[in-house]
Amino acid sequence: MSDKFVPYHLCDINNPPAHLDGNQKLNWIRAAKKAKKNYQYQQQHPALDIPTSFYEIIYVNKYTTTETMQKLINHVRNCNEFTFDTEDEKSTKQLALIQIQTIPQQLPFFVILVECAHLPPINSSIHLQIKQLFELIFKFRNNIYSWESLRKEIYPAIVYQWFEWPIKTSVVNFQLKFADWYNWTLSH
Structure with a gap:
């Protein structure tokens, strides 16, 4: 399965896709860390349901x-x-x-x-x-x-x-x- 179909919070943050260059890898890692943190927040804090x-x-x-x-x-x-x-x-x-x-x-x-x-x-x-x-x-x-x-x-x-x-x-x-x-x- 390609990495672009795997949610960031399920990706191995220390293993970015091999085809990325240096800057792209840094951006990918930063985005993966942020997505993982957001996913953790979603697990800790249920969404507010406002009618x-x-x-x-x-x-x-x-x-x-x-x-x-x-x-x-x-x-x-x-x-x-x-x-x-x-x-x-x-x-x-x-x-x-x-x-x-x-x-x-x-x-x-x-x-x-x-x-x-x-x-x-x-x-x-x-x-x-x-x-x-x-x-x-x-x-x-x-x-x-x-x-x-x-x-x-x-x-x-x-x-x-x-x-x-x-x-x-x-x-x-x-x-x-x-x-x-x-x-x-x-x-x-």
Whole structure:
């Protein structure tokens, strides 16, 4: 059986495929170690099963309607806590996706996916509503939970002119609190 069909967590990490060159072997070993660790986490921590009635996923892009944006803005006005994550486009290392989860007092929560490569024109009403959304999220008394420093996560989006830097919200590095949060979540 070829190595590409064997899950990394079942591969012998110290025995990469022979056809790989030096750099490829290092990358393969790093990926295999990471996959093995992720597999161990999956065994230790069962997946959270969240009913779809508890949340709504909203994509923000050039096809988003003003009604959807207004729904988001109204929802965010009633929230004081958010989780924040971003993803880069692999080949260019450019910001590709901003993921924001609202933490409202009452369900449903929203998962907002801002698709940076598919934004509306800067002079459009949707773009202005996106700016309004970010201004509400980054209000002074709000809390943002992020896996990385917010400077690393959101600063690349400064080019869109949705917010002023530095932001005034309180930021909690979620990575440092994950184990406690996970245990609390399971108990609730």
